[in-house]
Amino acid sequence: MDIPIKPLIIGKVGKSYGILGWITVFSFTEKKEKIFSYLPWFFLKEKKWTKIKINNWRKYKKNFIVHIEDISDRSIVKNFTNSYIIINQYTLPLLKDNNYYWNDMLDCKVFNTNNNYIGQVINLIRTNNNDILVIKNKLSPFKKNILIPFIENKIIKNINIHNKLIIVTWN
Structure with missing residues (x-):
C-alpha cells in the first residue's frame, strides 16, 4: 500500500538535523510520543506520497528527530521538509462506546x-x-x-x- 486508504494528519516534518539523514518532526497527537505508535507513516508534499519506515527516533527540545530507514544523507531527507505526516486512520486503536477521536x-x-x-x-x-x-x-x-x-x-x-x-x- 503506497497511500493510506483513510488518511489522517498526525504531524508535520521540519528541517533536516545533522548530516546523516535525521529530520525534525512535530507531533499533533495529544500525547506527543504517541505519534510513534501509529506506523507506518506517509509523507505528503505537493500531492506526492512517500511511505516511510522509521528506524530510530529521540526527543529533541520540545519535538523529535527521526531517522528514516535506508536514508543517511541530509540532501535526500531535506526534500521531506514541510511534508505532512499522515497515517491510515485504521491504524488508530478502536475506542469503547461514547469515546471518539x-x-x-x-x-x-x-x-x-x-x-x-x-x-x-x-x-x-x-x-x-x-x-x-x-x-x-x-x-x-x-x-x-x-x-x-x-x-x-x-x-x-x-x-x-x-x-x-x-x-x-x-x-
Whole structure:
C-alpha cells in the first residue's frame, strides 16, 4: 500500500538535523510520543506520497528527530521538509462506546438545545484553557465561522458520533 486508504494528519516534518539523514518532526497527537505508535507513516508534499519506515527516533527540545530507514544523507531527507505526516486512520486503536477521536467530530452537524441548526464542524483548535469547535455557518448573512468553546456538560451537551450530531448550549 503506497497511500493510506483513510488518511489522517498526525504531524508535520521540519528541517533536516545533522548530516546523516535525521529530520525534525512535530507531533499533533495529544500525547506527543504517541505519534510513534501509529506506523507506518506517509509523507505528503505537493500531492506526492512517500511511505516511510522509521528506524530510530529521540526527543529533541520540545519535538523529535527521526531517522528514516535506508536514508543517511541530509540532501535526500531535506526534500521531506514541510511534508505532512499522515497515517491510515485504521491504524488508530478502536475506542469503547461514547469515546471518539477529534477527527470523528469533523463534519458533525451542530444544533443548539432549542434545535436550531448552527452549522457544521470544520476544525478544532487546541488552546491552553479549552479546545474550540470551529463551525461553518452557511446560514449567517456574514458567512463567518462560529467558534464554540469545547466545555463538556456546560456548553457541549451531547456528541453523537454515529449520527454526526453535536448539541450545544449556544445561541
